[in-house]
Amino acid sequence: ENQKVQNNAHISEFSAKIKELSKKSSAVKTEKEANALKIEEDIAKEQLDAANDEIVRLDKILENKETYKKELEEEKIKQEQNINEIRVSIKSEMEVLEKDRMSVYDKKTKLVGEMxxxxxxxxxxxxxxxxxxxxxxxxxxxxxxxxxxxxxxxxxxxxxxxxxxx
Incomplete structure (x- = not known):
């Protein structure tokens, strides 16, 4: 996002530079000045194109990361559901074990009383x-x-x- 904002700032800079160069081209007196302005304008246009390409590239990266984030969130939800199922299962098993332990304890108490x-x-x-x-x-x-x-x-x-x- 930061890079995208920076590239948008560069684009506005380059656009302003191109407009400025267009205004200067009307005040050119020699062919040498016209060629220099044309070269500067071409450079500014190339930089503008590069900045636009960079924005497209960053948008694709951002889109891929958002997709990956959604996949991870879905996986997290599935894992949390799995954990909850396991907790419920463990809780029921613990209850069964506790009942068994209590019955064994009762039997032990009864046997100890008879010994x-x-x-x-x-x-x-x-x-x-x-x-x-x-x-x-x-x-x-x-x-x-x-x-x-x-x-x-x-x-x-x-x-x-x-x-x-x-």
Missing amino acids: NQKVLSFYEKIRKWAKNTAVVPVKKQACYGCFMKIYDKTYLSVVKGEEIVT
Whole structure:
């Protein structure tokens, strides 16, 4: 836009210059002066044509940029709609997950109420000591967490059950 305004200013300058040269041509006394004025007038006309061409070029660039801007705005609208759809989908999934979590929590609460409290307190002690890692049974002299064979000495200490073994 700025360049377009500048080119319009140049066009008005060149038009004024051409008019001025036309007035001077009537006051010419020699052929040399007439040729010089003609050359100046031709230069001014060429500059005027160049300025007009530049305006046309800038108009095309502006038009292309406007088209590109509209395309980007349409794409933005599509992406925003897509984001909103995804948000709605995520929200519904979160609600389902929250319901599932609540049902699991209710089941846990019910089971904890039915359990032997001595066993539960021992389990909680182990869980806190192990920093929320898994507690698994040992059967047939094997760890049922990683299924590795346990050495005799370690197995005997597990069977005694006097302390927690890792």
